[in-house]
């Protein structure tokens with residue numbers, strides 16, 4: 001099968017098409033003929049040699065995909081058959097014509113969206129569900145701030161938070177991006193490059209503070225977040241693009257009884273991911289079928305344009321998910 005290979009750690013130009021043996025599904029796994037694969041920020045780090053795949057995972061890039069089941073391994077739930085259209089969360093291997101997925105990390109492609117667009121769902125929906133809803137860190141009626149409102153995570157978090165009854169504000173890096181966030185249901189969107197998002201968010205909350213913040217920045221946002229949170233507020237970290245080492249006044253955490261937490265998705269066990277998959281299928285998939293939640297797709301690149309797709313994400317001009325089309329529909 002053809003894959004996108006990292007010929008050596010480096011810039012987008014190190015990505016090249018290569019031929020390798022098609023893998024065989026082991027117990028509990030399915031082999032998927034890939035239609036499309038989602039590009040994630042972490043792929044750029046892996047390409048540069050900074051983010052190795054977890055032990056046992058494919059060294060090929062790609063953590064989410066859509067396609068048709070081509071082969072079913074032993075001991076797989078009888079619901080999955082050859083030919084089923086699925087999307088899947090995988091620890092690696094998505095930039096390829098075929099990819100192995102654990103059957104517990106597969107979901108049916110919602111009827112409301114195309115097979116290609118379904119590749120935009122797994123990473124963002126699993127991450128947002130796991131960090132906001134699985135442990136009830138965000139509840140209906142609460143005030144919610146998500147940074148990076150036009151990222152794959154941001155576009156999903158805005159819509160899901162709205163669906164579950166929260167009031168949402170967000171940040172983004174341009175006026176055009178802020179306008180897009182409003183169209184997704186955010187009440188306010190602040191351009192973090194030229195607006196004081198902290199003061200604006202506090203004002204929007206009526207000086208009461210925000211109940212939950214989903215953060216992909218860290219760094220000097222951390223002390224601001226502690227100040228911005230309401231009593232019993234929750235600060236959830238999923239990335240540290242602004243810096244991983246922070247200083248802050250711990251008294252804010254004690255006096256307001258804050259929860260400061262975070263998580264990574266890729267390193268979780270299949271058992272944990274399967275439990276998330278079950279919750280997502282029950283709670284989130286109906287929202288997609290009802291048209292209340294949709295994947296926001298920025299651009300779809302052809303398989304041979306993987307380097308171009310990485311350059312687009314690196315430039316941060318995208319709005320929503322960037323996809324690689326592997327097998328045209």
Ligand SMILES: NC(=O)c1ccc[n+]([C@@H]2O[C@H](COP(=O)([O-])OP(=O)(O)OC[C@H]3O[C@@H](n4cnc5c(N)ncnc54)[C@H](OP(=O)(O)O)[C@@H]3O)[C@@H](O)[C@H]2O)c1
Nearest residue numbers: 041127147148151152153172173216238239263264265316
């Ligand atoms: N922990 C986990 O399990 C997990 C899972 C999935 C993703 N993630 C992380 O979540 C982040 C989003 O993922 P993605 O794939 O959706 O990537 P993405 O589309 O590249 O998004 C990155 C976002 O960060 C925003 N940003 C950067 N600096 C900012 C700042 N100072 N203030 C506010 N926003 C800022 C960017 O905004 P502009 O483009 O507008 O500048 C952009 O929207 C990535 O860092 C990714 O690694 C974590």
